[in-house]
Amino acid sequence: MVGFDDAMLQQPHRQVIPIVGMGGIGKTTLAKNVYARFTDVHCDICAWVIISQQYNTKELLCEILSQANKEGSEWLSLTKMREDEVGLALYKYLFGRRFLIVLDDSIEAWEKLQGYFPDNGNSSRIMVTSRLSNLGSRLDDNYGLKIKLLDVESSWRLFCKVVFGGESCPLELEKIGKKIVKSCRGLPLSIVLLEKLERTKECWKSIRRSLNSAVNSENDKHCWKILKFSYKHLPVYLKPCFLYMGMFEEDSEIHVKLWVSEGFLKSITGKSLETVAELVDRNLILVPELGKTGSIKYCKIHDLLRDLCMREAQKERFYHVVGQHSPQGTCSQCRLVIPRGTSKKEVLDAVESTPHARSYISDWKRVRLLPNLRLLRTLKAYDKDIWRIHHYSLEKMFELVNLRLLVVKADRCGQLPSSINLLWSLQTLIVYPDEPIINAPVEIWKMPQLRHVDFNRGLHLPDPPSDSIVIMENLHTLNGVRNFKCDEEIVGRILNIKKLGLTICEPRDDDYCVHNIECLQKLESLSFICVRRSVFLQKLTLPHSLKSLDLQMWMGRMKDILEKVSTLPLLQKLKLMNGRFKTGKWATVEGQFPSLKLLSLTSCCNLKYWMMESSHFPCLEHLHLHKIDLKEIPTELGDIPTLKSVALKLCEKSLVKRMIEEQGEVSFKVEVQIPEEHGELLSLLNPNFQVTVLPF
CATH class of the missing domain: 3.80.10 (Leucine-rich repeat, LRR (right-handed beta-alpha superhelix))
Structure with missing residues (x-):
């Protein structure tokens, strides 16, 4: 409540105050506290309207007017009036009076009702709660309150208040109690629902082991309805993106390239980031941190919402998480997830029972395993956080001709097979090789669907074939390329590139045609590593589209580069x-x-x-x-x-x-x-x- 009085009282004009946050975080609770504090004390008229998804504008106007004019308005007489007549009656009744109106959980309703709330110049307020974080901009207002997850200290304070009435926790329960609170991950709703805990160590240990299922149990309809509401009313195209988040282990950081490879999103420039932004605005996914320039690097999901994903996915047979879901009906599953710690038998049984799988997501590291799944479109079998990950044979990988996304750690291999261009649908190719250099065949220039290629500084690309004029118009990321000569022919084939990562390590005085980088007018990020003395710095030219530059040079003169980069406008x-x-x-x-x-x-x-x-x-x-x-x-x-x-x-x-x-x-x-x-x-x-x- 700190600072909220200023927003409520000091501005003389009518003000709309958006209160936004994820389901269960306390938006309505905060609004109720404010409403109770100002009812009949600071305001002449107060009204609170809970708005359903299928609302009727006329009925909302009738409800607000009935609450506002408790003595004079009769519901029956209002229902006989037209919508605009009810709105005009509300406007006249509010005119000249200070009012506080709460519209609980809808922005669309506000957009239809706003014309009926006069600006009386007397600090009248309308509070609108919503899961949409972009609410403030849509309201075109200067004030908004986004409720964040609680920190550890605040979570513990709330826990003690609801469980012990504000008294301190008994010492024998404090250690396990703090573990329970930590598992709630700062969501107030999950903490409040622990109010009826039996105050015994045995009970608390049981809750600690199965906190999420306890909080989301079917017996607690209130909690489940709040969490499920966010999913139920998602647009159809966002539902699979949201459900997909449940495939990964708790606290995993997910890249949206996977959504494209699964076919949830079309390969349209910017569409993936737009979808991430929309889910963030709806408070269904979290962004753990932004890049230093404000870009979204990773997205995560709150544990309670992850449980929701898994439940809904199980009902719809959206994917099969080995060892976590019933194997019944897994043969029809299109997506197979193998978490860490899965036994070898469980893995083999799962692979045999899902012959039609389209996706294989594995954090498993016990043995090398390549499932014989010819219909795979997505194969992600590498995690940067698992250092003892298993390796795969790239030659066998490229037999999976339907792949759209391939993320693996490669077995010892110095050469990609010439059959690589048979992967005609491949869009994302991310390989972490054991060898310092992997040579690509000339056929890689015949893969126009490629969008993201990353070999962690270990890929040598040959010159394009003279008998082919394929333009890699979809290629946006090319990272980890060694001794890449940016001649006119190559640059002309990758004109839409946005992210480029190059390493020059040959001990010769060759400029690698780096002056042609300026021709890449859509390039936003450039990483350039030169491990030998070279003349490239003097000849390097950069496009004005560049937003990020990471340059490692071998005792190169800073004067040569600072003169070039200081004038880049973006x-x-x-x-x-x-x-x-x-x-x-x-x-x-x-x-x-x-x-x-x-x-x-x-x-x-x-x-x-x-x-x-x-x-x-x-x-x-x-x-x-x-x-x-x-x-x-x-x-x-x-x-x-x-x-x-x-x-x-x-x-x-x-x-x-x-x-x-x-x-x-x-x-x-x-x-x-x-x-x-x-x-x-x-x-x-x-x-x-x-x-x-x-x-x-």
Whole structure:
């Protein structure tokens, strides 16, 4: 409630206050507290309307007017009037009076009703609760309240309040109680539903083991109805995307490329991200963190909603999670999920019972296993968090000719088979090879459906065949390519590329035609690694579409690259590593880096002095300096209004000391990593500094 009084009382005009958040997070509870606090005290008229999915606008107007005019309005007489007549009667009755109206769980209703609420200039308020996070922009208002999940401390406080009436938890139950609260993952509804817990350690241990099923049990209709409501009213095209989230283990981070490979989404530019945004707006999926430039990197799902996914998926036979669902009817399943810890027998039985599977998602690592499933469209058998993952034979992989997505760790293989172009539907090819280099056949240039190719710095691409003019118009990501020569013919075949990752490692003075990169007018992200001395920096040219640049160079002159990148109008993220400042100085000027949000300098030698003004970086939010020889941080840095954080890692002791002493009470966060031998700096710290001491 902190700060809510200001929104309720101080603005004189009529104000619409959206309260948004996921199902069960407390939107209605908060609205009820506000409503009770202001009813008949600060407002002349109060009305609360719960709006169903199939609402009738006239009936809503009648209900609001009946609540507003408790003495004069008769429901029967109102029902005989036309919709606009009821609306006009409501408008006249509200005119000149201060009112508080709550529309519970609908934005569409507001859009039809808003014309009947006058702006009396007396701080009247309309609260609208919704699961849609974009509600505020649709209401065209300056104030909105998005309710977040509770932190650990608040969750425990709420738990003690509902279970013990605000008293402290008995010591013998506190340890298991905190584990239960942690399992609730900050969702107030799941905590409140534990109110009737029997206060015994045996009971609490049982609840801890099966918290989700206890919270979502069919006996608790109230909780289940709230969670299921969000799914029931999803548009048809979003339902499979939502259900798909239940295929993965708790807290897994899911990439939306999988939705495209499953056929839930068409391969339309931007459609995947639009769908992610829509599910986020509906508070059905979570974004654990944004990239430094604000992009969505991963999405997750709350555990309770994951349970909902699994229940609905089981009813619809949407997928089969081995060891978690009944095997009955699994032969008709199109999707097979093998979680970690599954026994070998369970895996073999599942594969044999699902001959028509279209998807194979595996986090299993016990033995090497390639299911004989010729109809597979999706094969994801690699997880970056599992280091002892099994390997697959790429030659056998490419026998699965219906594949749209392939994500695997490859067995020792230095050559992709020439039959690769038989995978005519393949859109995503992500391979983590054991070999440092995998040679691709020339046939890879005959795969126009490819959208994402990533080999983790280990792919050597041949020149395109002279007898083929196939344009890779769908190719948006090409990452992990070694010694890639960007001549006119190759660039002309990948003109729609958005993300490009190149590594140059041959010890020769070849520029690899890097001046042609400028022709890639849709390129947004470029990662360039040069592990040998090369002349490419002088000849490198960059397109104005570039938003992210990660450049690792072998003692290349920083002057050559900074002159090129400082004028890029859209550049938001710049990472430079192993460059060399010949003069020891870097002076920025007005008009450079107009959009830059993240600047990272690592092991850029001989940078002693940095001259700048705060206006030189008008959008800078994050500055990372790693192993930099700077004598001092420019004091003007503290005047950049957008700056959120500065990170210093293994920089000169004198630099860290001056930063602490001179910046004083900075408004941004400072993260410092120092070696153990510089531990005396800890005594100089103030609360704005976060320090990690690294072992010597």
